[in-house]
Amino acid sequence: MSCKRALPTLALALCALWMPGAHAADLVVSAASSLTNAFKDVAQAYEKEHPDTKVVLNFGASDVLLQQILKGAPADVYASADQKAMDKAVAEQAVKRASRVDFAANQVVLIVPADSQANITSLKDLTRDDIKRVAYGNPASVPVGRYTQGALEAAGLWNAVQAKGVLAQNVRQSLAYVSRGEVDAGFVFATDAAIMPDKVKVAVRVPSQTPVTYPIAVTARQAAAAEAERFVAYVLSPAGQTILARYGFQQP
Numbered sequence: 001m002s003c004k005r006a007l008p009t010l011a012l013a014l015c016a017l018w019m020p021g022a023h024a025a026d027l028v029v030s031a032a033s034s035l036t037n038a039f040k041d042v043a044q045a046y047e048k049e050h051p052d053t054k055v056v057l058n059f060g061a062s063d064v065l066l067q068q069i070l071k072g073a074p075a076d077v078y079a080s081a082d083q084k085a086m087d088k089a090v091a092e093q094a095v096k097r098a099s100r101v102d103f104a105a106n107q108v109v110l111i112v113p114a115d116s117q118a119n120i121t122s123l124k125d126l127t128r129d130d131i132k133r134v135a136y137g138n139p140a141s142v143p144v145g146r147y148t149q150g151a152l153e154a155a156g157l158w159n160a161v162q163a164k165g166v167l168a169q170n171v172r173q174s175l176a177y178v179s180r181g182e183v184d185a186g187f188v189f190a191t192d193a194a195i196m197p198d199k200v201k202v203a204v205r206v207p208s209q210t211p212v213t214y215p216i217a218v219t220a221r222q223a224a225a226a227e228a229e230r231f232v233a234y235v236l237s238p239a240g241q242t243i244l245a246r247y248g249f250q251q252p
Contacts, residue, residue: 032081033170038247061170063141076228082143095217102252110204135186150209191248
């Protein structure tokens with residue numbers, strides 16, 4: 001049976017993790033979409049220090065990644081973009097509680113296309129009649145969406161903005177909608193906005209009701225538990241933190 005037919009509910013890219021060719025030293029890291037660029041560099045640096053280990057990266061919305069793990073997808077390390085997703089992972093015993101640690105911090109920002117003439121300078125501007133479409137992560141499964149909803153609710157603007165909402169399945173999809181001019185504005189993390197300075201610009205730095213912190217943990221899978229602990233330690237090390245800082249992540 002083909003991988004596509006056997007696992008119709010999972011992303012096809014994830015199929016590669018089950019297919020022959022992966023050797024015992026592979027370390028599978030499932031990480032939030034906003035970590036994509038930074039963790040690619042972290043993985044490359046880690047492999048240089050541990051040449052016998054190949055780091056396999058799987059990126060997506062934090063809640064979606066957790067559901068993949070719970071359904072049997074191989075993962076040795078899980079890094080989420082908010083505490084709620086990791087709380088679920090602990091409750092479901094998908095990760096080792098004692099290994100959980102915060103490793104980075106971020107900020108939610110409202111971005112607009114680089115050539116936008118909308119002159120959005122506050123969250124309240126999103127309620128104007130000329131602002132038709134606003135992208136944000138689905139609060140049910142995407143951490144940036146939960147942060148966004150909290151901030152808008154605190155400002156008394158959630159219902160008005162939700163009526164214009166274009167739901168994104170992860171933070172990078174929200175970034176893509178704005179960069180292509182398909183929406184008037186969108187909510188992403190500051191680190192996401194920073195990777196497309198020629199296509200998007202920050203209009204508002206959004207005050208968060210809860211700190212935007214990223215936890216990481218070793219999963220319950222035993223196949224590469226020791227290697228997973230070493231990878232987490234590397235993320236927390238000065239070398240790992242320097243890479244994260246290069247992409248705009250702050251200390252937790």
